Amino acid sequence: MNKARPNKLDPFAERLDAWSAEGRTLAQMREELRKDGCTVAISQIGDYLARRRQSALEERLLGQIASGARQCREVEAQFAKDPAPEFETLIRLHRVLILRLSTESTGNPELLELVNRMMKPVVQFARLQQLDKQISLDRAKFEFDAAKACLARLPELKAISTDKGLTQAQQVEQIRLKLFGELPEENA
Numbered sequence: 743m744n745k746a747r748p749n750k751l752d753p754f755a756e757r758l759d760a761w762s763a764e765g766r767t768l769a770q771m772r773e774e775l776r777k778d779g780c781t782v783a784i785s786q787i788g789d790y791l792a793r794r795r796q797s798a799l800e801e802r803l804l805g806q807i808a809s810g811a812r813q814c815r816e817v818e819a820q821f822a823k824d825p826a827p828e829f830e831t832l833i834r835l836h837r838v839l840i841l842r843l844s845t846e847s848t849g850n851p852e853l854l855e856l857v858n859r860m861m862k863p864v865v866q867f868a869r870l871q872q873l874d875k876q877i878s879l880d881r882a883k884f885e886f887d888a889a890k891a892c893l894a895r896l897p898e899l900k901a902i903s904t905d906k907g908l909t910q911a912q913q914v915e916q917i918r919l920k921l922f923g924e925l926p927e928e929n930a
Contacts, residue, residue, distance in 0.1 A: 772784055836860065
């Protein structure tokens with residue numbers, strides 16, 4: 743690992759950062775440094791400050807990554823104790839947030855837009871719930887109709903199942919044909 747060479751601006755780093763934060767120009771900074779016996783080109787000061795900003799940005803990013811990892815570990819540890827909320831619970835919380843933002847968004851077009859965007863997943867979830875209910879109802883109706891058909895043909899089916907001249911597979915096929923008729927051929 744290469745160590746960065748010392749820079750003659752290093753002893754002035756904090757002052758340079760402060761001057762930069764104050765909005766001083768590079769020329770003003772050079773004059774202040776010259777008073778302290780440090781002569782450098784304006785471009786050197788600009789490059790030095792750019793490297794410091796980049797380094798600070800990298801440190802903040804690494805800090806955020808470490809913080810995110812720590813938060814993930816904490817969340818996982820909590821989920822080990824108490825399971826994560828169900829999806830439906832999250833949708834309910836989402837609805838509460840939408841209502842809260844709706845009341846706070848009066849006159850704020852950005853919040854109104856956010857509320858509108860947040861409504862889309864809630865509406866999609868409601869549609870999926872409705873579709874799930876419809877599928878359950880359709881399945882129950884099919885099962886009821888199939889059971890009714892079986893009961894209506896019970897004597898015929900019993901005769902097939904007791905026919906000793908048929909194998910079990912043939913009996914199953916005969917019962918299927920009696921109940922459902924010929925199935926359409928699938929196109930390969």
